[in-house]
Amino acid sequence: MDQLEAQDVAILKAIAKKNGWFLSEKKREQNKYAVTIARIPGHLSGNRNINSLESARSFGYPECCFNSFCELFGENYKKKANKQAILEKLIAPKKKWYLLNDFLYSWFWGYSLSFHHPCEYGCKESVRTNMKILLAVKKESPTYAHEIIKHLKMPMLVWFDKTDTGTSNYYWFRNRTTLIFDGSLIGAQIHYSDVARLSTVFQGAQNPIHLKIEPFKMGNICELRDNELLIFRNSKHLFSLVRNKEHEGIPLIFS
Numbered sequence: 340m341d342q343l344e345a346q347d348v349a350i351l352k353a354i355a356k357k358n359g360w361f362l363s364e365k366k367r368e369q370n371k372y373a374v375t376i377a378r379i380p381g382h383l384s385g386n387r388n389i390n391s392l393e394s395a396r397s398f399g400y401p402e403c404c405f406n407s408f409c410e411l412f413g414e415n416y417k418k419k420a421n422k423q424a425i426l427e428k429l430i431a432p433k434k435k436w437y438l439l440n441d442f443l444y445s446w447f448w449g450y451s452l453s454f455h456h457p458c459e460y461g462c463k464e465s466v467r468t469n470m471k472i473l474l475a476v477k478k479e480s481p482t483y484a485h486e487i488i489k490h491l492k493m494p495m496l497v498w499f500d501k502t503d504t505g506t507s508n509y510y511w512f513r514n515r516t517t518l519i520f521d522g523s524l525i526g527a528q529i530h531y532s533d534v535a536r537l538s539t540v541f542q543g544a545q546n547p548i549h550l551k552i553e554p555f556k557m558g559n560i561c562e563l564r565d566n567e568l569l570i571f572r573n574s575k576h577l578f579s580l581v582r583n584k585e586h587e588g589i590p591l592i593f594s
């Protein structure tokens with residue numbers, strides 16, 4: 340599981356140029372690259388106000404996703420009771436399109452296909468939008484497109500922070516810790532050759548979830564049970580971790 344390299348950024352630059360997209364690129368801590376594609380030059384660097392339908396359109400964001408985004412940040416965002424509903428709506432669709440997987444957005448820069456957050460992971464409008472971006476990447480570099488798809492389809496386990504008393508629903512969803520596995524889900528077990536931990540998306544945000552990755556690194560099978568996770572190395576049981584199935588170790592598979 341590799342992070343975006345300089346040569347990948349070069350590929351993205353070429354794609355953006357060909358499509359008339361604007362590419363925002365910043366080199367951040369740990370040499371990670373932040374790459375964002377927008378459809379109108381200058382929008383991302385200058386005008387950061389995205390709270391209007393007009394600017395959402397100029398970014399190429401679907402209207403349904405824009406409305407959902409406003410619900411999170413708009414007048415209703417202080418209603419904490421919405422938080423569970425928001426999570427459920429997002430992850431409810433049985434078919435969660437890998438094209439919409441935005442969990443790798445800040446950690447594996449470049450393995451997320453767009454900047455906008457879908458209203459749900461089955462949003463057809465977003466699939467259309469992100470497919471266009473993927474096809475453009477494929478045209479430029481089939482190998483890189485393959486890498487993106489591979490990463491977006493990797494099984495994940497997510498821990499959401501339900502203790503967050505902040506006012507934003509959005510931060511509640513975002514305050515999370517994710518394990519991403521290079522492997523596949525077989526029955527109730529994830530069989531994997533590598534695992535990485537992705538922490539919260541917001542820079543400077545405190546992530547209150549302390550999840551040790553070492554036990555997972557030592558194993559190659561993770562079994563999901565109702566109230567615990569079991570970690571095995573082949574057939575040898577190594578560890579058992581208690582989990583609250585409502586918000587800890589939630590399996591998410593995009594396909």
Ligand SMILES: [Zn+2]
Nearest residue numbers: 403404458462
């Ligand atoms: Zn949508």
